[in-house]
Amino acid sequence: MGGSAVISRPELTPEEVDPRVDLGGIALRNPVLTASGTFGYGTEFGPFLDLRRIGGFVAKSLTLEPRFGNPPPRIAEAPSAMLNAISLENVGVDAFVREKLPALPEGVTVVASLFETEIDRYAEAAKRLSGAPRVAGLEVNASCPHVKSGGIEFGQDPAVLAQLIRAVRRATSAPLLVKLSPNVTHIAEMARVCEGEGADGLSLINAVQALEVDVERRRPVLANILGGLSGPAIRPIALRMVWQASRAVEIPICGIGGITSAEDAVKFLLCGASAVQVGTANYLDPGVAGDVADGLRAYAARHGFPRVQDLVGQLETGGR
Amino acid sequence: MGGSAVISRPELTPEEVDPRVDLGGIALRNPVLTASGTFGYGTEFGPFLDLRRIGGFVAKSLTLEPRFGNPPPRIAEAPSAMLNAISLENVGVDAFVREKLPALPEGVTVVASLFETEIDRYAEAAKRLSGAPRVAGLEVNASCPHVKSGGIEFGQDPAVLAQLIRAVRRATSAPLLVKLSPNVTHIAEMARVCEGEGADGLSLINAVQALEVDVERRRPVLANILGGLSGPAIRPIALRMVWQASRAVEIPICGIGGITSAEDAVKFLLCGASAVQVGTANYLDPGVAGDVADGLRAYAARHGFPRVQDLVGQLETGGR
Amino acid sequence: MAEPGASPAAGGEASRGMPLRVDAEVVAAECEGGANHRLRLAVPGWRGFLPGQFVMLSPGALAAVPRTDPLLPRPMAIYRAPGDRGEIEILFKRHGRGTALLAAARVGQKVGLVGPLGRGFPTADPGERAVLVAGGTGIASIYELGVRIRAAGGAVQVLLGARGVDDLMGEADFVSAGLPLRIATEDGSRGERGLVTDLLEQELRGDAATRVYACGPTPMMRRAAEIARGSGAPCLVSLENPMACGFGVCLGCAAPLREGGFALVCRDGPVFDAERIEWAGLP
């Protein structure tokens, strides 16, 4: 936490600013990634965005076998937010490696996200993915119900989370990010657990568990009843959690939640995130992540920071 | 949870609908209260709203001694939400009883909210308030940092929460509501703890802990750094928690979070709340709570429910 | 069984051209009575579309921040592209907040646009006989299809349904395009009283050689599909599932298939062979 936030520095040009960051061993061209589940397998964005404008993307979470998701309705709108209950739908680890990765243009940084309902299967998925060419790192999605704990999310119980990360860490030497569930009392505790088990970085937050009701039909809007709330509405919650986690651990953090603009990304960096992921905003504007990346560099330049990473943790809090 | 939600019933006139509910021993004219901290001590709304149009109001949380709050800035705006860090500011229990209560018009139902930083003091405040004329019930605000637990909110630790409710329950025989913190992993567990210790009802949710950043000054917008997020943005989170809590306990629940219209109130009732509290919306429109109460009765009439309370828990979830 | 989360066949991609992500400019905005509105948009770089394709519209320029509420863009069929000047027309109903904002758009204002999206209707066979049946907002999806089938020498009968006359969109356009038109309204305030599917039953009467194209509320499409099946006629439906992205990444618009699994309405549709759809599972 720097104490120098109010000092004004000489302005730079964007070209003078070094946008690169290292996210737990993943070298990124710039700190703007796109979030799992909001960017497909990357190729879908071809018509809208040169993927080399952004730091990279996190692919849709993968399970060992291909899976279908929940029945519709799977999405709903809420104030400044959306809800989703897509659940497990994905092509599976093998099809991802065989078909999706080779279809990507050169020079694109890919983080593979994985999730499962049992710890062994997580470890197996991690093993298969970490061998794959072009996978720069893994992201363990811990917001998945753990079958053995009666459906509690892996990321909601520190002991279960520790077991999971330990098993995945053994299975791979690739850079390993853990994506935390926001549906917890103490995010800092979960962050420390992951750091203790050898995670290289943290991604937070995943969508917030929520429910929306159709008053005319007197039903939940989503067939699954519960869904994940994402978008600008959750940003102040995400900023709080990133700030709390960043003060608890040394490993880098990737901030996620309601980012729609470069300003939003700056907020996460100031709160201690080394990089960010743009999620729901990709639906509103499939080119937005490129604009966020450019805007972040412009912000650093305007405020005289020679490296974008110099912004990290620069929130002036009067020593608190 | 009823299975009959889709059955259509003969329409009624609003006058044919009985709007009364019982909230843990507090008899309410209708299920629409206003939330603590958003309705002052009631008198401020005189010019805007006949307080007899609503079920009642929960007064600003009181401590034993009068207290000042946090330094400014204390509020900020966020997408479909606001943040606040007002903290402890209130006139104190005694001035409330001596000056504020007598200033209210006849026939207004008042719930006194209390909070403190130590358990004994909570119990003492409860004792003094429950003797007071015109106090129909108490609401224990559990979203307050517990000094002995190093600042963790009372409502974030089931053991501490149990101690608190036990002590307050011993101190008063008045109807006792516990207002739960949303910043927890398992809201149902907290609900069960309160029921086990003899609470007569639950109020949820309080504001969600959040942080907003001023990117130009590179500071938190609030002087207190962290604040509580309230307003429509948190409504889907509140609905989820009310639904989870209502399935875990038998005592009635008062639903709170982002209610701005009768439709929003209906959602909470369907999810299992017996009554609701309107919070932030009172700032946008100081007459809104009256409109919510009227609209709720009109909804029940339109859908053929002879009593507003027949709506409670009528969310059709296919048995889940 | 559909492959979970898979991409469309390569052929479809190429034929429909690359979708754009641009700020379109409102060049005409009209309220056509009731909740019906028409927007004409100048779309930089527009390269044509297939009937049945759609765009995702945001009420405001794409780069305008903060975009918060309503959050998601709105899917809208491309009604037609008059005059080949890179302009398209959208015919729509004011329904909730998103369409209220689109209805309030004035000339000169920007509208964020992503599209054209989806596969649209398959190209009509030369000389084919088609019945186009549409109701509510679905009317906007079939006008251009009718025009093109007719231009290709086919025989077209258009059947439009609405609750009442105020609810009916685009009637005059169908008439001036010379498309044979029958109308049914539930309250009888225009055309015949009844459901548009009643008209379909009369038109089809066991005729297996006519292709049925349907777009409108789910119960209407489901009924149209039943009637077509009863006559042994092929039936194509254009689904209107809620969408977040419109281009196959959110997986929100899933429609359950009879064969098992789901299709993505935005990417694999919105037009489907009615026989593939598991109607009972649609929202």
Next chain:
Amino acid sequence: MAEPGASPAAGGEASRGMPLRVDAEVVAAECEGGANHRLRLAVPGWRGFLPGQFVMLSPGALAAVPRTDPLLPRPMAIYRAPGDRGEIEILFKRHGRGTALLAAARVGQKVGLVGPLGRGFPTADPGERAVLVAGGTGIASIYELGVRIRAAGGAVQVLLGARGVDDLMGEADFVSAGLPLRIATEDGSRGERGLVTDLLEQELRGDAATRVYACGPTPMMRRAAEIARGSGAPCLVSLENPMACGFGVCLGCAAPLREGGFALVCRDGPVFDAERIEWAGLP
């Protein structure tokens, strides 16, 4: 020391009359160049106001749901109430999203209004000598005060400050009301180059009999208070803290006091004796 969370003295309540909660109608809406806008509102039941009082405005009728983003109403000084027909004028700057929506309001549209709120400026002493110093949005808070002091036979000097000429609001009104006016702009594009507080220094020059009224950015008001103190002149400031409710229930608008504790700007102010304010603690 102020009583925590206490109510204002009963006397103040009565004198300012009951505030309304109504939908006002836009009867005139003008952009006055740059970011400056003027709205004239017809307010049903309007019963007058004190200079310095304000209203909370929402861009849309109060009952219009869902009101989500921007969420909070915006505090705006009552600029004046021309013609005693229950109409008020608001002079404001387009700044963020809320004022952008107010700036887009058209004639006939509804605007949610709560007010008049606050205590306003104390009634001027007959024959008093006053300097009114205002900058930025603060200009809107002092016009009516100037008019009334003058009408009561007082001597008024108005000093307006702005960054540049485009930033200046209401100049013509002050002139046509016959209020002696001096202007300072930071870029010298209008009036004298410099800060409006430089003009205040010149005007006051040790004069303890003149009352200073200031409204504008905090640094400006703070400096005005210093200058007044240096001359031994009384100084009243009208604060512009962020507000959620405007009528004393959210406790969000707290201003720290020298005597300890806080005053609520909306309820106890917005006008305060400058000497009571703990300037270093203001946001």
